[in-house]
Amino acid sequence: MMTKPGIGRAVAVGIILGLAGCAVLLGSNNDGTIRRSLAATPPKLKNVRQETKNTKAAPATRGRSLQDDQDILPPNVISRQDMGAEVWLINQPKCGTGTLLGSLVASMDCEEYPYRSTKVADQVQQIHTYGCNNDNILTVTHTPESAMALRMELQAQRAAQNQDAGKCVVISSIRDPHDSIPSLWFWMNRDRYCEGLQSKKEVLDEYQTWLRTPKDELKEKYSKSTPHESLQTTAELLSMFGVPRANEALLQVLRQLAADGHTVIDAPTDGIWASCSLLLLQIDWQKGSVDHITRSLDVYGVEGTQVYIGNDNKSNCPKSEENYRHVKAYELGDGTIDYLSVDNPELKAGMTYYKEFQNFRVLEAALEGQSPQSLAKQMFDHHQ
Numbered sequence: 397m398m399t400k401p402g403i404g405r406a407v408a409v410g411i412i413l414g415l416a417g418c419a420v421l422l423g424s425n426n427d428g429t430i431r432r433s434l435a436a437t438p439p440k441l442k443n444v445r446q447e448t449k450n451t452k453a454a455p456a457t458r459g460r461s462l463q464d465d466q467d468i469l470p471p472n473v474i475s476r477q478d479m480g481a482e483v484w485l486i487n488q489p490k491c492g493t494g495t496l497l498g499s500l501v502a503s504m505d506c507e508e509y510p511y512r513s514t515k516v517a518d519q520v521q522q523i524h525t526y527g528c529n530n531d532n533i534l535t536v537t538h539t540p541e542s543a544m545a546l547r548m549e550l551q552a553q554r555a556a557q558n559q560d561a562g563k564c565v566v567i568s569s570i571r572d573p574h575d576s577i578p579s580l581w582f583w584m585n586r587d588r589y590c591e592g593l594q595s596k597k598e599v600l601d602e603y604q605t606w607l608r609t610p611k612d613e614l615k616e617k618y619s620k621s622t623p624h625e626s627l628q629t630t631a632e633l634l635s636m637f638g639v640p641r642a643n644e645a646l647l648q649v650l651r652q653l654a655a656d657g658h659t660v661i662d663a664p665t666d667g668i669w670a671s672c673s674l675l676l677l678q679i680d681w682q683k684g685s686v687d688h689i690t691r692s693l694d695v696y697g698v699e700g701t702q703v704y705i706g707n708d709n710k711s712n713c714p715k716s717e718e719n720y721r722h723v724k725a726y727e728l729g730d731g732t733i734d735y736l737s738v739d740n741p742e743l744k745a746g747m748t749y750y751k752e753f754q755n756f757r758v759l760e761a762a763l764e765g766q767s768p769q770s771l772a773k774q775m776f777d778h779h780q
Contacts, residue, residue, distance in 0.1 A: 472565055472673040474698045478530065480562035482550070482672075483698060485536040486543050488629040489621040490579040491571040492679035494706035497536050499693070500567075503701040504528040514545040532562070538621065540632040544668050551668075564672035565697050568633055569679040570650070572750045573626045573743060578723045581606055582709050584620055592715035599719045600726060607732055611739065624736050631742040637674045638664045643745040649676070650749040654756050655772035657681030658692040752776075
């Protein structure tokens with residue numbers, strides 16, 4: 397969409413804001429599962445640090461000195477000199493976990509440890525842990541509760557050994573459910589579909605059946621994540637960092653990603669994640685480019701991180717590219733979203749944000765020359 401010369405900037409902004417306003421939040425979740433006693437959605441999340449390209453530090457370079465690190469790096473970023481630091485990758489499935497993990501392992505010089513066991517609700521769960529340079533630890537999981545249980549164990553061990561806690565950064569990312577849901581289905585069925593032998597109808601019939609199957613049945617059959625749980629990891633993790641389990645609060649955080657593809661949240665000072673910061677990324681903020689991921693990880697997560705793109709479904713199964721394209725093109729209508737959101741209203745917050753984000757990109761194209769930060773302020777302050 398390009399504005400005509402006679403329309404004017406103000407009218408163009410108004411048109412796009414009107415489109416964004418149509419993306420109505422359809423539900424909220426006040427199910428009493430909040431880990432902290434917090435009031436309803438505040439006007440602004442005061443613990444969220446959102447900085448723009450113009451005001452934040454420049455990306456880290458290999459030649460920077462320790463003094464420069466102390467002057468420039470945010471307090472919780474893991475520098476090359478830090479020892480005993482904790483890096484937690486707690487991520488929604490099919491939202492760039494492989495890419496983020498591979499990049500962090502390479503950048504932090506890590507080796508995989510044996511699985512670490514932790515107990516959650518009387519069930520033993522296995523967690524991937526890595527030992528890294530300078531005695532730093534990298535932990536990866538899709539389950540915030542498992543991470544919280546392991547964090548409690550690590551804190552107790554350090555207290556018993558009289559050890560000071562090192563720096564702590566938690567990293568997570570989101571992705572458009574229209575992309576993550578079909579990606580999850582294909583990944584779970586890749587052994588059968590990788591050769592591309594099925595017809596378009598066969599593939600779509602099975603995908604639609606999967607979408608209509610109750611969550612408990614899918615759990616029993618696959619023992620994996622389900623489409624019903626999209627955005628749930630994100631919402632659970634944010635609640636541990638003081639964000640209420642309500643759609644309005646989740647949407648408010650997601651909107652802060654629009655300007656630069658990231659936001660940083662400091663944990664409450666009286667919880668399990670005290671002294672940690674959460675770097676939340678929008679993995680698909682700039683499709684076809686990893687520059688924003690590299691910059692955000694380097695400046696707010698682990699200094700010197702270089703992002704390495706992992707293999708996707710297309711590269712892993714090139715013979716099934718056409719069938720996978722059909723699955724991704726299948727429209728998740730309102731009825732499907734309502735069904736998947738019955739026990740997970742946060743999915744609707746994600747859908748709302750990505751609808752708004754698409755309008756944001758239209759606005760950016762219409763008003764070429766303005767920074768994404770300026771446009772985001774115009775567009776999303778409209779909702780506050």
